Amino acid sequence: MVDMMVPGFYVLNCRTLDETWTSFCAAGFSIMAESLDMEELLTAFRKFAVHGDTKATGKELNGKNWAKLCKDCKIVDVKNVTSTDVDIVFSKVKQKSSRVVTYEEFRRALEELAPKRFKGQSKDEALQSMFKLVEGREPTNVGVTKVSKTAAVDRLTDTARYTGSHKERFDETGKGRGREGREEIVENTGYVGAYRNAGTYDTKTKDK
Known part of the structure; x- marks a missing residue:
């Protein structure tokens, strides 16, 4: 009955309700976004x-x-925030007898x-800017040790990089030469080492 008797009032209220609903939805989405951001902050914490402590619970x-x-999160930028500032704040917020913070x-x-x-904000x-620096972050050296070890192993086992006596232990394919690669085997053939026609004397004699 209201919309038939006073159309203008009905339209006005529709607009008011629409604006109210829009504001309500915007506020709701804002709360949801903030909640997700806080989850990312907690996850980073x-x-x-x-990090580096297998017995840690993640609560402190x-x-x-x-x-x-x-x-790692670039809170320390030397110019505005130094490592000393970080230490001072940590001591300020933690319990006096505690070595950790919640x-x-x-x-x-x-x-x-x-x-x-x-500064200036x-x-x-x-x-909020500070939270953004931390949200979704994790210790930067995760996996670095593993990669470093792998690289070291590759370097030590790459026979192409071997030099000196170690190089002689492997052929061009990287396969070990066995005893031949470890020892200088002396053959008592009666020929000097540089002679290249060993074993051809009998053949030449027969040809004559």
Whole structure:
């Protein structure tokens, strides 16, 4: 009945409802996006928390890994944030008797460093920028040791790179020569080593 009696009022309310719904949806998507970002931040925290420690639970971050996180995620930029700043903030947010920080303390540490790292931004903007540096990141040396070992093994087992007496132990295909490659075998044939016509004397005699 309202739309028939007062069409203008109905249209106005439709527009109002539409704008309200749009705002509500936008707010909802914003909350969802923020939630996903926080999940990525937590995941990054856990990855650094267990780095180099098989007994770590991922719930606490020690000072060494906190410093590594700040370096790997480029929070430390020398100009605005130094390694000293990172150490000071870690000591500030952790419990006095503790050597680690929880996730909440970790976030407070980022909040402390944010204005210093992103000068010129508002407090909230700086904090979001700081979160972006960390979200989805992991320790940078994951897998490096394995690659390094593989390269070293390849280098040591590549017979083409061998020199001196080691080179003589393998043929051109890389196959070992056995005893021939390890020892200088002396043949008592009566010929000097440089003589190349060994075994041809009898043949020449018969031909005559």
